[in-house]
Amino acid sequence: MADLILDAKGLNCPLPILRAKKALNSLPSGATLEVQATDPGAVMDFEAFCRTTGNELLESRMDGSTYVFLIRHTG
Numbered sequence: 763m764a765d766l767i768l769d770a771k772g773l774n775c776p777l778p779i780l781r782a783k784k785a786l787n788s789l790p791s792g793a794t795l796e797v798q799a800t801d802p803g804a805v806m807d808f809e810a811f812c813r814t815t816g817n818e819l820l821e822s823r824m825d826g827s828t829y830v831f832l833i834r835h836t837g
Contacts (some may be wrong), residue, residue, distance in 0.1 A: 764796035764832060765789060771800045772827060780810050782833065789835045794820065797831040804829050807822050814815060 768785050770778035778799045785795050797808065805822060808831045812819040821832035 765793040767796045767798065769796055769798050770804075774801050774819065775803050775807055780806050782808070782811070782831075783815075786833065786835045786837070791835055791837055793835050794836065795833045797833065798825075799829045799831070800827060801829075808833070809821070 766785055766789060768781055770781055773781070777799060778801060782795060782797050789795060801807075808819060808822065811817070812833060816836050818834040818836060819831065820834055821830070823830050
C-alpha cells in the first residue's frame with residue numbers, strides 16, 4: 763500500500779508529472795506514491811520522470827481505464 767495516493771485522472775501532460783513531483787517532495791525518502799492517471803502518454807512520461815529524477819518506478823499497470831504507477835521517493 764502506498765504512503766500517498768495522487769488522483770491525476772482527467773489531467774493531461776504535463777500536469778500528472780508536475781503534481782507527482784510536488785507530492786514526492788512532500789514525502790520522506792523511501793516513501794511510496796501511487797499515481798492514478800488516464801492520459802495514455804503517462805506511461806512514457808513516468809518512466810522518463812523516474813529515470814531522470816532517480817526515483818524508483820516500482821510498478822506500472824492498468825486498472826480498467828486507469829494507469830497506476832507506484833513510485834518510491836529516493837530524495
